[in-house]
Amino acid sequence: MAIVVQKYGGSSVATTEKIKRVAKSVIDKKNKGYKVVVVISAMGDTTDDLIELAKGISNNPDKRELDALLATGEMISSSLLAMAIKDIGYDAISFNAFQIQLKTNGVYGKSLIEDINILPIKNALDLDKIVVVAGFQGVSDEGNLTTLGRGGSDTTAVALAVKLDAECEIYTDVDGIYSVDPRLYKNAKKIENISYEEMLELSSLGAQVMHSRSVELGQKYNIPIYVGLSCSDIKGTYIREVEEMENKPVTGLAVSDDDVSITLLDIDYDIYTLSSIFESIAARKINVDMISQTAPQNGSVNISFTIPKADLNECLEVVRAYTVKRPIIDENVTKFSIVGIGMKTTSGVAARLFRVFKENNIQVKMITTSEIRITCTINREDKLKAVELVAKEFNL
Amino acid sequence: MAIVVQKYGGSSVATTEKIKRVAKSVIDKKNKGYKVVVVISAMGDTTDDLIELAKGISNNPDKRELDALLATGEMISSSLLAMAIKDIGYDAISFNAFQIQLKTNGVYGKSLIEDINILPIKNALDLDKIVVVAGFQGVSDEGNLTTLGRGGSDTTAVALAVKLDAECEIYTDVDGIYSVDPRLYKNAKKIENISYEEMLELSSLGAQVMHSRSVELGQKYNIPIYVGLSCSDIKGTYIREVEEMENKPVTGLAVSDDDVSITLLDIDYDIYTLSSIFESIAARKINVDMISQTAPQNGSVNISFTIPKADLNECLEVVRAYTVKRPIIDENVTKFSIVGIGMKTTSGVAARLFRVFKENNIQVKMITTSEIRITCTINREDKLKAVELVAKEFNL
Structure with missing residues (x-):
């Protein structure tokens, strides 16, 4: 049975109602015959709210503690999504960075992923569970929580897809990659297929659809990345080797x-x-x-x-x-x-x-x-x- | 140098201002010549707010996921307190249940503590750091987050005091144990010393100052527990073997x-x-x-x-x-x-x-x-x- 890693962004899980909608979408995918792993961002503005909280404590918050603080956002959303899936009657389990030993190079605020222990994920999938992984976070060799930077959940998803030999789908609040930002040019065309290189150039130039590191990982391991609108059938964009x-x-x-x-x-x-x-x-x-x-x-x-x-x-x-x-x-x-x-x-x-x-x-x-x-x-x-x-x- | 474990309750850390006040109080203790370990509850009504959030997802939230969700409250407050201490210029480090392998018997919502790896704490104390531990939470043998029940941070504190051979101070929003609830009888007298047995009876009868399990632990290992008002010099109550x-x-x-x-x-x-x-x-x-x-x-x-x-x-x-x-x-x-x-x-x-x-x-x-x-x-x-x-x- 094929494995798919789906990632849902913060705007897709901003409220409990939206989390329930994502739960249904995830279950739909499972019912299509996939083993499903879901990577999830923090709810709506949670990350910004946590940063605000830290700023209330210190103008220059300690980097280790800030990362430990920010990582809670995805722990919250991942357990809520697992709850929502179970509430509908499907089995699910959430994992944080400690629980799947998602190892990073230890740089606070912009870590690179070094390894993931996929055994607990594989075991849960074999027990027919939907697996929900807290995005954006990892653990250093010293056992410190570190985060991957804004948009880092994309990279969590692609890294998991690499390790699990899975398909990768990134769901967000736009329905694909456009040749031009539609807010600037209303006739902009959606791109069906875009190469990793092009996507990287566009990402670094301000088209902030994808975390650059996730596209690099996809390119390195040749994992096609689908980018589309959450909980919708509208056809999105594939980032892949364009032949x-x-x-x-x-x-x-x-x-x-x-x-x-x-x-x-x-x-x-x-x-x-x-x-x-x-x-x-x-x-x-x-x-x-x-x-x-x-x-x-x-x-x-x-x-x-x-x-x-x-x-x-x-x-x-x-x-x-x-x-x-x-x-x-x-x-x-x-x-x-x-x-x-x-x-x-x-x-x-x-x-x-x-x-x-x-x-x-x-x-x-x-x-x-x-x-x-x-x-x-x-x-x-x-x-x-x-x-x-x-x-x-x-x-x- | 003597070690002290101080616990601060949720009302003592309800706002960033209050967290800063606790940071100062903790530093005062350090300056009196102690190695200080602080156990902290979730900020104010955070636990109730998280339960509300879960109820928005499911009438009967999955117990594993609910515990994973609730544990984030203490992760947030512990990293904020460590930030606040560092901001004042003293070194500090926060630990969650994974980081000190605070092992429980795995019962969701009312776990008992089985063991704690105090090595990371000892190492940090030796480096002159103030250690902040997220209360209320533990990890089961299977790696699941489990919580200790309402007031469980008291038990985290006493368990740490036992393992570290430390003094134990519980700071809360009342200035000690009273013979009668002062809201019912304004002439109630504060008790200077109360035996573990008496405190246990009073706790189980509705005097909800202390988590019963924490008093039992204190009794078992003969650790005197001081109960007093946060950030104050008012003399509180000792729970101890009354001779x-x-x-x-x-x-x-x-x-x-x-x-x-x-x-x-x-x-x-x-x-x-x-x-x-x-x-x-x-x-x-x-x-x-x-x-x-x-x-x-x-x-x-x-x-x-x-x-x-x-x-x-x-x-x-x-x-x-x-x-x-x-x-x-x-x-x-x-x-x-x-x-x-x-x-x-x-x-x-x-x-x-x-x-x-x-x-x-x-x-x-x-x-x-x-x-x-x-x-x-x-x-x-x-x-x-x-x-x-x-x-x-x-x-x-």
């Missing part, structure tokens, strides 16, 4: 308003200065995304880069040491990206993108590319126009 | 309105019928407390007994098989008890009690006694008068 190109160079488009660009003027043009600047920024754990540099003039260059808005003040402190000129700060930027595995084999995608921008007076500021992605920054006010034009150009 | 009698035959008085008395008329007077009645009642897990029987007449007797009010309907179903006559039900009863280890050596205590009742027209219905206790039922409307008169008679 046949659909003759479409661009699969998706993502925009993000969360960055700010900083331009440093008249920086000494030598490799030591440059690496020193970015090392100093990295030492503060500030994530630099795009970097571009002008050609040197009189032994100095201008350097632009983007960082998350939240880190602006800290970053300015760091760069002050490298230039007497006031840095130019541009908060009015939108990061605009197109992603497509088809770019590997289709030339001229960048040319088409920039022609669209040029013909419509959309100014492009910085540009970076990868094999399957083109990212540029544009002015915030051009965002919706750019989304619409580019979505039409590439039939997204 | 010297204070020449006071009665230590405390307890009343309870939670029982109903049932009288069965014209029951066949043979030992098989009698044992059969009470076995049938016991089979329904109904707790029969007082029993009295009239002398046999014409081969039949009348039997009166008390049971918890909540079980009345179920009990009536059971006894219907034994008599055609309608049972007499008296819900207008108060169970009135006096307790004192001095009764063992002082005669005439019962006589004094009944003289007081007789002189004041208080009708006594049923009577049972133990070596250190006299219990009777009286009419509900005589309760306050009886409390006042008896408290004065025995100087309580």
Whole structure:
């Protein structure tokens, strides 16, 4: 009998009524002939509420204790879901991280999963039980609770699917992956199949449907991941090894308003200065995304880069040491990206993108590319126009 | 360095502000030269709120899952307290039942503690950390979370004190054990020292200051238990082996309105019928407390007994098989008890009690006694008068 691992997100279990609905959906799957393992997130805003509680105790809560606190959210929802399934008359059992020895590398707040003892799960499945696993949490070698980071339950689900040689279904409050965020472009098309690489690029660019680590795991072990709407028959999206190109160079488009660009003027043009600047920024754990540099003039260059808005003040402190000129700060930027595995084999995608921008007076500021992605920054006010034009150009 | 185990009840940690106050109190104790282990209950009404949540899922929640759910309450409060201590600048670490392998006999909702691995606690104390333990919870041999029942954190604390050879302090929202509930008799005196036996009798009679099991454990291992007001210097009560009698035959008085008395008329007077009645009642897990029987007449007797009010309907179903006559039900009863280890050596205590009742027209219905206790039922409307008169008679 095939095993399926289903994951339900926090919005799908926000109330007891919704938990009961998920219980029915899980039982439906079992009645279709599957052994079912369910990974569950904390109810609704529980995680945020727990963080609030911790903030009421300390401005800088101890990381070990914060993880121990946050892990309770999924313990609560998993036992409630098991109760709900049993109440309908099907056997079920919940497991927390201790009970299946879900081992992590011990990093608080963003652990990686190292191993899972699937024996208790297999035993329960053999006894015809539906197994409910608390997502998001793990145990370090020292026996400390550690969490996997926001969206980490996705990764719990994929890791379990890997270990159990199971199918993997991620249920959430959207009915699949769209080529463009439907809130920005109402004609956005749902994607039937998307490759792991494309999904990873889109995830890291702000399409926050999936925890990146879960997609990486799926890719590594070649586990297809189905993403769909909770308790619904609407057809969702498969993240999988895409074999046949659909003759479409661009699969998706993502925009993000969360960055700010900083331009440093008249920086000494030598490799030591440059690496020193970015090392100093990295030492503060500030994530630099795009970097571009002008050609040197009189032994100095201008350097632009983007960082998350939240880190602006800290970053300015760091760069002050490298230039007497006031840095130019541009908060009015939108990061605009197109992603497509088809770019590997289709030339001229960048040319088409920039022609669209040029013909419509959309100014492009910085540009970076990868094999399957083109990212540029544009002015915030051009965002919706750019989304619409580019979505039409590439039939997204 | 001496070890102390302190327990703080739910009302002492009901808000983040109160948790911070407990953190300070714990640190004060450490600064007095103790190694400190803190056992903590769930915040305020958390346990009731979690039960509500479960009731929203099922009228009869699965016992395993309910225990897993309820255990989260103490995980939350213990990590918050450890955070609060660290925030003040002292080192601390929280442990849940898995982390110290607090093993139980596996009975859901009312487990007994079988063993605790104190090694992680000892190691943390040696590293100068304050240890915070989630009360009320344990793990069965099969790895299931089980809880110890209402007030079970008291028992966690005493069990830890036994294993760590430590002093034991129970902090709550009352400043000690009183001879009479101060809400019923404003001149009630605080007891400085009370024996385990007396405390056990009082606990089982409705003076719900302490979890009975914790007092039994204290008695078995001769661990003195201090009961006092949280975060306060007011002197509380020691529960301990009382060596010297204070020449006071009665230590405390307890009343309870939670029982109903049932009288069965014209029951066949043979030992098989009698044992059969009470076995049938016991089979329904109904707790029969007082029993009295009239002398046999014409081969039949009348039997009166008390049971918890909540079980009345179920009990009536059971006894219907034994008599055609309608049972007499008296819900207008108060169970009135006096307790004192001095009764063992002082005669005439019962006589004094009944003289007081007789002189004041208080009708006594049923009577049972133990070596250190006299219990009777009286009419509900005589309760306050009886409390006042008896408290004065025995100087309580």
